[in-house]
Amino acid sequence: MEDRAGKIWTEEMIRSEIMGMDNKTGLKGADLPIKFNPDKSALGSYCWQGEGYFTFSELFFKDPEWPLEAAINTIRHEYAHYMDRKLYGHCGHGKTWRDCCMQVGAFPIACYSREIEEFFGLLSEKKRKTRERKEQEMER
Numbered sequence: 354m355e356d357r358a359g360k361i362w363t364e365e366m367i368r369s370e371i372m373g374m375d376n377k378t379g380l381k382g383a384d385l386p387i388k389f390n391p392d393k394s395a396l397g398s399y400c401w402q403g404e405g406y407f408t409f410s411e412l413f414f415k416d417p418e419w420p421l422e423a424a425i426n427t428i429r430h431e432y433a434h435y436m437d438r439k440l441y442g443h444c445g446h447g448k449t450w451r452d453c454c455m456q457v458g459a460f461p462i463a464c465y466s467r468e469i470e471e472f473f474g475l476l477s478e479k480k481r482k483t484r485e486r487k488e489q490e491m492e493r
């Protein structure tokens with residue numbers, strides 16, 4: 354069976370994923386700032402204000418048990434927002450965003466959810482408990 358273990362994502366690793374998509378689209382997403390935050394509800398976001406920037410939740414991206422596929426999908430999802438904004442001036446999860454997703458290989462699904470994790474079949478009960486514990490610790 355394929356090794357599906359995740360890893361700790363650094364800014365450089367995320368940037369190189371973005372660079373791979375830039376190579377396909379001809380855009381310059383890799384030039385934008387990449388930030389981390391401790392957000393529990395959003396895995397990532399793209400903010401279009403100013404030059405724009407990406408934010409990713411360190412709760413997931415710094416968790417080596419979080420599946421690699423989920424991380425890559427999150428980066429592509431946010432990139433599709435960037436692309437949609439650049440090419441069509443749109444935000445949100447409309448048709449042009451879904452088209453962008455298809456081009457960069459992201460699931461054209463508005464919100465990352467437990468359903469996707471279940472689709473991957475990767476999140477064992479043990480990992481889920483570890484994450485819940487971590488989330489509680491962060492609330493203190």
Ligand SMILES: [Zn+2]
Binds near residue numbers: 434463464
């Ligand atoms: Zn989105």
